[in-house]
Amino acid sequence: MTARFVFFTQPGCLSCEFMKLFLEAKEIIFEERDISTDADARRQMTERHGSCETPTLVMFSSGTQDEAAKVIVGFDPILLDQLFESAPSSDVVAES
Numbered sequence: 001m002t003a004r005f006v007f008f009t010q011p012g013c014l015s016c017e018f019m020k021l022f023l024e025a026k027e028i029i030f031e032e033r034d035i036s037t038d039a040d041a042r043r044q045m046t047e048r049h050g051s052c053e054t055p056t057l058v059m060f061s062s063g064t065q066d067e068a069a070k071v072i073v074g075f076d077p078i079l080l081d082q083l084f085e086s087a088p089s090s091d092v093v094a095e096s
Contacts, residue, residue: 005030008045008056015075016055
């Protein structure tokens with residue numbers, strides 16, 4: 001089981017740059033959506049996920065396409081660490 005992450009961002013957002021560096025350092029695979037050039041991404045971020053600012057990171061649990069399991073608005077490394085500790089990962093190997 002693995003979670004899917006969508007990262008809503010825009011140019012000139014310093015917190016977005018910090019979050020992107022954080023996600024890359026943690027080797028988190030994410031889909032980046034630029035709300036300044038993608039009207040559908042802006043609409044999803046505001047209407048579906050209830051966020052009016054960037055960065056916004058949305059986690060979808062394995063098997064769900066539209067329902068977000070968690071929405072994080074703003075760059076909060078402590079909250080992100082907690083999220084990734086609890087997020088299902090395909091990297092975990094079960095012992096026999």
